Amino acid sequence: MHCSVWRFTGDPEALERGYRELMAQIPASNHVLHAAARTPDGLLIFDTCPSEQAYHAFFGSDQVRALFAEHGLREGVVEDFPLVAAYARRSEVTDATWDQQAGRG
Template sequence: MFLSAYHFDGDPTTLVPAYDRMQEGFPPDMFDLHACVVTGSGITVYDGCPSRADFERFAVSPEFRSGVAAAGLPQPRIQPLGEVHYAVAGKTVLR
């Protein structure tokens, strides 16, 4: 699994509802690893894709870009992070 960070800069009180609108367009079971974190400069979304190649396709896809725009989010600063070595979410362990 390849992890990346999508940094959306701006007022979190505006960005969080826009993020929620964007998420309404995706089924929850679509995500293997996904988290939205409120930061001092906006929000950062951590997202895991099955592979780096999948991430590279998704990050530039028209579907992603149009979903971001339709929700009212600014285009993010995208940071590829790397391969996930170990992750725990609740009682689920991902390796």
């Protein structure tokens, strides 16, 4: 799995509103491990993908960037890393549990 960390600086309330509008357009079933936090100076998002290739394919697309921009999430600082470990709902999220959640296991 792969993790990306997005940091948007600006009005935290406006960024949260835009984020919530964006997330309303993305099915919850697309997310195995995803979190967003309001910070004193903006918004911080943690998102996981099944692989680095999937991360680049999704977030590198003009369509996805336009969707983020449409909701005021522009010029964020993005970092991506191989995931070492992840936990959700008191359980470890692994490749096997990812596949089960996605209906592939």
